Amino acid sequence: MELALLRALLPLAEERAALNVALHTFTRSYWAQAENKACSVIFNHALNDFTLLLAHLWGGDGRSAIRAARSLYEHLVNYCFVSNDPAAADRYLGHQAVTHQILAKSRKWLGMLDGTEKKKEEHHLNKLGRDSAKLYQDMLAAHSSKFVGDWARLDLYSRARLFDLHGDYDTYRLFSQVTHGSTGGVLGTVRPTGGEVVHRMGPSLELAIMAFPEGVSYFMTLASRIEALNGVNAVELVGALDALLSKWPDYRRACKWVDSQLWPENPPASAMAIMGIFPGGRVRWYLHESALKLIIAAIPPDNSEFLESKAKEQLEASMARGLKWDEEGRPFTVAVPVPVAVRPGAPWLPDNGILMPRARGTGGTGSTVFGTA
Known part of the structure; x- marks a missing residue:
């Protein structure tokens, strides 16, 4: 830009x-x-x-x-x-004496310094406070406590x-x-x-x-x-x-x-919750950024058990019609319009490690989309 x-x-x-x-x-x-x-x-x-x-x-x-x-x-x-x-x-x-008095008390982050650095900074702040104290008191005496802010x-x-x-x-x-x-x-x-x-x-x-x-x-x-x-x-x-x-x-x-x-002509795609069902029935939740082609592990939503049961029913019906598991070990994925939080500490990964090519080609949101009702 x-x-x-x-x-x-x-x-x-x-x-x-x-x-x-x-x-x-x-x-x-x-x-x-x-x-x-x-x-x-x-x-x-x-x-x-x-x-x-x-x-x-x-x-x-x-x-x-x-x-x-x-x-x-x-x-x-x-x-x-x-x-x-x-x-x-x-x-x-x-x-300026007001500024120096405030600075002299600003010690919030000193604990992050090592011993020598901390002592030096404390000495500097102590001296700043002492040197400005008389002018500070003189200005307050002459102009009242309102002088601090005005x-x-x-x-x-x-x-x-x-x-x-x-x-x-x-x-x-x-x-x-x-x-x-x-x-x-x-x-x-x-x-x-x-x-x-x-x-x-x-x-x-x-x-x-x-x-x-x-x-x-x-x-x-x-x-x-x-x-x-x-x-x-x-x-x-x-x-x-x-x-x-x-x-x-x-x-x-x-x-x-x-x-x-x-500025986009149309609203950009929002991040979408993805449910991944692996062989054996194990379920994992993700958050997918389709525009960036990135995906990250997420915390299951509150009603995850109900949503997972619906998805497994749909998967069983698809399997009966001939759907096969992905040869590269990727899960059967479902885009679910519910909010999910990113799992703390999880890394962002390329979405092609989770989503199958057909899913990414149809908008990158998953192989199937269904509602929550």
Whole structure:
């Protein structure tokens, strides 16, 4: 999928190359002129998240791209906020003590380390806790216990309104559905198909399409605000970002084309329970993935005795009509529309070791199919 998308995105190569140069020039200029420490930290966040946004976009990883774009909106608002308010900048920097105090108590996995490694990490965490304790207590004394969860004192929407950035707040809320696991956050990976709901594992190209213009525009706005607030020349970078943004229709078409190749026209075959009856009457249950041609041992369902007796009756009738056991030792198999759980520790095996060729040729679900009533 990624190779197909990269080929489809070749028309954007010139804009991407120009952006890399402009971004490098801008960041060098920024660090040379940076004075506000809080702004510098936020710019570090924004620069890394923008770089990740581009990587996710070129790979079609829409879920990660949405999260990066969402973060860029927060960085944009916060940068403006701490630039405009020295007290807010102090609170922002002071909140690092909260992070350090939480880190100092994070020892859940230390037991997995060997003696020397564990002691070193415990020493590091103990020192981190001690070194940040005074600042932590000072910040709580100055700002109350609410400071632990809220350095800004204003919610994001209120901060955004101060700088006329609240128009994008609904987009931020939309993108938050992915971060928070809301029902609507599965856009691009769940789709009604042929009367059924298909759940797809992999990239959400629909979300990538949404993340592209928003994330790029947030970073472009940040660059413009930095130029206005800090005097860092952003003309080249803004121009490169604007040129990239103009290619969004091309990106959208490329993603739409790749997505159309990924989604099935009909619901894919579900995994099917298979009952195998061996010579002598021994019965084994399996779960069969026909699309992958794999089969695995399964735990018999609750009503297995009834189902097995029905299948054996059917087998006896078939034997009376001339059915023979498979010469290679494979069982007589029956596809049963009941849910079964995979047997713990069982390996996935090629289905031709269990299913007879005629069975695989008729859909790969078994030699016979019957209901459970």
